[in-house]
Amino acid sequence: MSEHEQTTDEIKLSDVEIDDGFWSPWVTRNRDVTIEYQYEQLEESGTLENFRRARDGKEGGFQGMWFQDSDAYKWLEAASYELAKTDDPALRERVDEVIELVAAAQEDTGYINTYFQLVEPEMKWTNLNIMHELYCAGHLIEAAVAHYEATGEESLLDVAINFADHVDDVFGDRIDGVPGHEGIELALVRLYRVTDDERYLDLAQYFVDLRGHDDRLEWELEHSDEIGGHSWDDGALIPAAGGGSLFLDEDGEYVGTYAQAHAPVREQETVEGHSVRAMYLFAGVTDLVAETDDEELFEAMKRLWENMTTKRMYVTGGIGPEREHEGFTEDYDLRNEDAYAETCAAIGSIFWNQRLLELTGEAKYADVIERTLYNGFLAGVSLDGTRFFYENPLESSGDHHRKGWFTCACCPPNAARLFASLGQYVYSNVDGSLTVNQYVGSTVTTTVDGTEVELTQSSSLPWSGEVTLTVDADGPVPVRLRIPEWTTDASVLIDGEEVDQSGEEYVELDGEWGGDRIEIRFERETELVRAHPAVESDAGRVAVERGPLVYCAEAVDNDRPLHQYALASDGAIDAEHRNDLLDGVTILEADAKVPALDGWEGTLYRRDDETDTESAQLTMVPYYLWDNREPGEMQVWTRVE
Amino acid sequence: MSEHEQTTDEIKLSDVEIDDGFWSPWVTRNRDVTIEYQYEQLEESGTLENFRRARDGKEGGFQGMWFQDSDAYKWLEAASYELAKTDDPALRERVDEVIELVAAAQEDTGYINTYFQLVEPEMKWTNLNIMHELYCAGHLIEAAVAHYEATGEESLLDVAINFADHVDDVFGDRIDGVPGHEGIELALVRLYRVTDDERYLDLAQYFVDLRGHDDRLEWELEHSDEIGGHSWDDGALIPAAGGGSLFLDEDGEYVGTYAQAHAPVREQETVEGHSVRAMYLFAGVTDLVAETDDEELFEAMKRLWENMTTKRMYVTGGIGPEREHEGFTEDYDLRNEDAYAETCAAIGSIFWNQRLLELTGEAKYADVIERTLYNGFLAGVSLDGTRFFYENPLESSGDHHRKGWFTCACCPPNAARLFASLGQYVYSNVDGSLTVNQYVGSTVTTTVDGTEVELTQSSSLPWSGEVTLTVDADGPVPVRLRIPEWTTDASVLIDGEEVDQSGEEYVELDGEWGGDRIEIRFERETELVRAHPAVESDAGRVAVERGPLVYCAEAVDNDRPLHQYALASDGAIDAEHRNDLLDGVTILEADAKVPALDGWEGTLYRRDDETDTESAQLTMVPYYLWDNREPGEMQVWTRVE
Known part of the structure; x- marks a missing residue:
């Protein structure tokens, strides 16, 4: 051939x-x-x-x-x-x-x-x-x-x-x-x-x-x-x-x-x-x-x-x-x-x-x-x-x-x-634009419409939303930056100057590149996510997302059986990055309620108004990391009050 | 023999x-x-x-x-x-x-x-x-x-x-x-x-x-x-x-x-x-x-x-x-x-x-x-x-x-x-007391410690808590009335006079009976009931009880799939007796929330703060009556907010 x-x-x-x-x-x-x-x-x-x-x-x-x-x-x-x-x-x-x-x-x-x-x-x-x-x-x-x-x-x-x-x-x-x-x-x-x-x-x-x-x-x-x-x-x-x-x-x-x-x-x-x-x-x-x-x-x-x-x-x-x-x-x-x-x-x-x-x-x-x-x-x-x-x-x-x-x-x-x-x-060439699809630190060396271009990316994802690109090209090359669905706000600076970007899916940057530095910040919050009302399995429950990561709770991090936790819909969720844990991970601590155990001894059913809840913290780790420590319960969808 | x-x-x-x-x-x-x-x-x-x-x-x-x-x-x-x-x-x-x-x-x-x-x-x-x-x-x-x-x-x-x-x-x-x-x-x-x-x-x-x-x-x-x-x-x-x-x-x-x-x-x-x-x-x-x-x-x-x-x-x-x-x-x-x-x-x-x-x-x-x-x-x-x-x-x-x-x-x-x-x-003879165990309209004719006694009971249970007893005896016969676990208050009148009763399990009535009329009123409310925190299946859910009856929701009475309803913990629950339905039944209409469907079209997951709920009524019938009408969903334990 x-x-x-x-x-x-x-x-x-x-x-x-x-x-x-x-x-x-x-x-x-x-x-x-x-x-x-x-x-x-x-x-x-x-x-x-x-x-x-x-x-x-x-x-x-x-x-x-x-x-x-x-x-x-x-x-x-x-x-x-x-x-x-x-x-x-x-x-x-x-x-x-x-x-x-x-x-x-x-x-x-x-x-x-x-x-x-x-x-x-x-x-x-x-x-x-x-x-x-x-x-x-x-x-x-x-x-x-x-x-x-x-x-x-x-x-x-x-x-x-x-x-x-x-x-x-x-x-x-x-x-x-x-x-x-x-x-x-x-x-x-x-x-x-x-x-x-x-x-x-x-x-x-x-x-x-x-x-x-x-x-x-x-x-x-x-x-x-x-x-x-x-x-x-x-x-x-x-x-x-x-x-x-x-x-x-x-x-x-x-x-x-x-x-x-x-x-x-x-x-x-x-x-x-x-x-x-x-x-x-x-x-x-x-x-x-x-x-x-x-x-x-x-x-x-x-x-x-x-x-x-x-x-x-x-x-x-x-x-x-x-x-x-x-x-x-x-x-x-x-x-x-x-x-x-x-x-x-x-x-x-x-x-x-x-x-x-x-x-x-x-x-x-x-x-x-x-x-x-x-x-x-x-x-x-x-x-x-x-x-x-x-x-x-x-x-x-x-x-x-x-x-x-x-x-x-x-x-x-x-x-x-x-x-x-x-x-x-990570990248694709769509209609003559060098498109950044995924924010993964890397260098791409390619040709766009005959123009040689080298783009170097560094990324703090998934733990935070800072991305820096350095672009060098022999001539004008349009660069497109995907705005991830999870970001609440995106800012883009070229060589320190903010770029006006009004697109919903992509920031489109036309330009000539001589080692220019593009600094991107994707704002993200820890989000509670609901499933469509027709999803019976998730009724009354939320998933917790932070950037591209879906979180879950594991028994190893939590005292109570997981079904006892209910997240507070407007409660605080603190994030802490732990380099010592699971090869480095941002864990979440969410305000939650659990049933108070007082008064339950020897009783299987009680009137609701006689029962109480107490405050607790639900610790969560990214879903991808589950079952890498002691075996135990895990759940992604947590009840919410 | x-x-x-x-x-x-x-x-x-x-x-x-x-x-x-x-x-x-x-x-x-x-x-x-x-x-x-x-x-x-x-x-x-x-x-x-x-x-x-x-x-x-x-x-x-x-x-x-x-x-x-x-x-x-x-x-x-x-x-x-x-x-x-x-x-x-x-x-x-x-x-x-x-x-x-x-x-x-x-x-x-x-x-x-x-x-x-x-x-x-x-x-x-x-x-x-x-x-x-x-x-x-x-x-x-x-x-x-x-x-x-x-x-x-x-x-x-x-x-x-x-x-x-x-x-x-x-x-x-x-x-x-x-x-x-x-x-x-x-x-x-x-x-x-x-x-x-x-x-x-x-x-x-x-x-x-x-x-x-x-x-x-x-x-x-x-x-x-x-x-x-x-x-x-x-x-x-x-x-x-x-x-x-x-x-x-x-x-x-x-x-x-x-x-x-x-x-x-x-x-x-x-x-x-x-x-x-x-x-x-x-x-x-x-x-x-x-x-x-x-x-x-x-x-x-x-x-x-x-x-x-x-x-x-x-x-x-x-x-x-x-x-x-x-x-x-x-x-x-x-x-x-x-x-x-x-x-x-x-x-x-x-x-x-x-x-x-x-x-x-x-x-x-x-x-x-x-x-x-x-x-x-x-x-x-x-x-x-x-x-x-x-x-x-x-x-x-x-x-x-x-x-x-x-x-x-x-x-x-x-x-x-x-x-x-x-x-x-309905009745038993415990240690020489004629005991009313269940409130079921009836007449009992028996002998207690050699004394002939006839007691006639009429009862409005389970729909309400009024019970009337008429007692006739040849001599003194102690009568004990069970206080049901579901009653919030019990009052007992003998021939119109209130009886002081401080027992927790039974009202004990000593007396001689010559067609005396005992009027009992068991107060009862529609109650939300919780299961023990260890019961995973009922976490975040309540059962609804009214007197001795446990209620359930059936699809035939409710527009939404049942998993979409969440009872309001302090919401109103109205009772209505319907003689035309199911041989006569008290149905309940409970304040509930269901997910608002706006904004869900073409979407499977949304941020919790972008979703909303709306008020709804959950209609319930006694559990014993379920599956006597059109087939459909049924649930006893309902989510509660």
Whole structure:
């Protein structure tokens, strides 16, 4: 293939170097601890051994989940992002070894999926619903693009292209069908962007357009004896609340919602089904819209985003309340203790929102990303980088804890690739403006409309709202600064002079830059936040936010059981920054009331006018930090008087 | 047998005639509709056919639950109570037919249990845990005593005595063991009281004392292939929350708590396990204490009652929050929407409390009975007398409704026997005082220390607190009037003159009565009630009580979803009596706040200070009446500001 030519001023990961008081420890720990730790898990879980056996032409002996190849690909993607930033020879060598192994396991046709190669070589492409060959292909392609962009090497890209070409041969010709788990759609657009080969864009469009029209998934249901892999109605695989499988409704009929196949994408009104599947699909669809200007699909994306963010998203940015199908349920169902809110779904939401942000330049998408990054996503990883939440409830009786790995280990490497690629979310080039989307200390060196520009950012977020930018450019470059949704007031000074800024979403600065210093102050207060009246779980309760952070109370900081605290609606909330605690954190002490215990002994019910309350302080820490100390109760939504 | 001699001035059911604005419709409907309806169910469910097949010496063909004989016995007991009050020839004929059938089905040994007679005749008395032969024996004995007391006829009593003698032969001799479901203990004391045969008292003592020392239940677990009936570990019978059976813990070890066999009764500290089993046991133990003055058992009863009523009882009097084992869990676990609070458990609590009341003369037991009668029990039956709740949650999303019958049909005939014997709960003779326990319009004609007395009561409860008594006696008779826990002030006038009464539990009136008129006024307010601070489910919430009634809100009366209402702690609550509604009811209209909906469109989260509330009225009806109109949400515990 020919070298891909850069046709836009897209900001690449390698253009951004993060140096931030808050995020750098996470990113560094991800590189030094998590990526290393996860490589060990690839070995321990048999993931690499599966590839070795496939390489050696062996039969059987497959270990782990049938879509476990994707763990290796996600690890390769994360490691490649690190290589894009720093050429670490040891990491590069290890990446090359894994790539060599993957390449050697690939069949001559281009096919690669170690489950089918080892276990059921005759049953490839027979069980699109569950067996996730296309999902794994998507992760292979994503890893390959990341590796190619990081290193310029085509070793993995060739493997991905071979597989993509094979998929293109098979689908729409031998088989009409869509994957039960999306992911390949966005990967194919990424592949198109580095290869300029429109076949991949067309193939992505094919998968998107066929979904909801396709009766292949239903056909598989009715022909379970003719297909490979796991059975449709195996309740042990995808258990439904009432028993049976979530692929089938009570009458045994196919339920397409689980895989967003209940209606054609362009007709969908609400976000439904498995939330990670939904996010990957919508990210891919938004990529397609960016390439094709498909207005109808664009309208569907905006409609689905509105539904999700105004009716189906936790205050943490988490999505998908229900455990049984890891997904969406109904508007305003935002149960707290039973919240599923999978870490991967939060990551998927960031993927989708970032694409909408780059497509539209609208700050609301960056707001959702910020909310999710600091809360619903970040809670997914322990402070030491080796333990992970799969589920992110907003309340716990004390028995929910992070784990080192999972049988279905989707979340840990997904977190790793997000941390490793965090630089992608900080800046974008929207219509010829260098836009600061996230306030993360960093330096970006890029070209805007042919003009070279270097912008250095230092940020005190999330603990306070001071940001300083230094900009140097060869010529005039418009700079746009996002005004976060949480700020009550924003002031901007250029070289000490206040800039008049009246925009709601962005401060727009036109100018020539010669090392000019932009000082920004985002005022923020500790805020009590209410959920929509229709949200039953949060009735009479408030969440406490401070800047981009959602706070929670933990048992370890509070004497009474948490349900006994009621915040005073107009009470004081004091903030104190503690460098000695949890790697440095601003904790909150809020005026609260608790029931007085006098008179209750030997009594279960008393007249309200005979009972009393007393003053207390409720100590809160940022939600992302919970479960990093002694186990105990946690709650985000606190009663308010 | 010799005619049993009345040795005390015990008030018999036939001494009391109920004529009450509130209760008479229930009692009449129970007699005219429910008992008739339930007889039809005995036929439809195959219960009577089981007896016919056993009578005819047939094999197999058993229908229904293996303890279904007890439904016939409970029906006989209820019908007998009716015969005690009025000799209805048609009902008497039907009762006699059923008795004749039961007697004919009894084996020569005295044994009777149609499941084993038809299905596993060689496996009698092998599975004490589950197969409930002793439980059925208990209900047979209770029916027999009721029938004998009602009619003076010994037709059913002879059957019961034959069976009791057979049980006495078998237990302590051929088998050492206790029943998995209690009930025979209290029945044996009842049998002792009508026969004066101390063997039955001794047998009751044997069953009580062996419980918790006995390893027979555990032995059955380990020898499931040697025993009849249903298997120990059959999760389908007694499913545990996490799967498997509630007879076994996670390690497969026997768990005695389900059947109160975790410790000897006299050592038990907390009410545990299946709540109906617990109530029947404790009622029987209290009967024993009354006969034997066993102080240690009495202390245990008082200790367990304290635990139940101060830590494990719903405000409705319901008990046993957990569905999986129909029973108790932990202190202060009083979940509302998932509350089990079985109707039979409320009835069992009334049985136990009435025995404690008669033993001690302490009003607190009558208070629990009153609370349970008007709320947790009464909700169990529909206004038309033909539909029944098994479970009595304190909150519903709208999908919980009464049913006409159940596979396990314990509750409906249990309710029938309580309504039919309601007169037993109104008065008692405590240490030579005629005590008014419940304010139910009625006439009692009895003898107190040899003095004949007739007391006629009219009562405006529960809608208001006016009670008038007219007393006529041949000589001096002390009269005690219980002061209900809910009254804020009580005034008593005899023939228009106010009586000074300083007691806390009872007004004690000494005097001679010649048609004197006692006018009582129990002041009561609509009260907001708080639960103990440790009750998480009720934090920040109040229940609304008015006199003996607990109120609830139903969707049918209120525009907003119920979670949106918050009562004003000091707001007005207006009461209005509506004769046109629900057979006559006082409804409440309470000042409340609901979230203002302005500004919420397209928004899921807003700053608290940008949101507002608006005034609203929350309409409430007595809890016992819920689900008698259109289905919809219901809640007892309402948020309070």
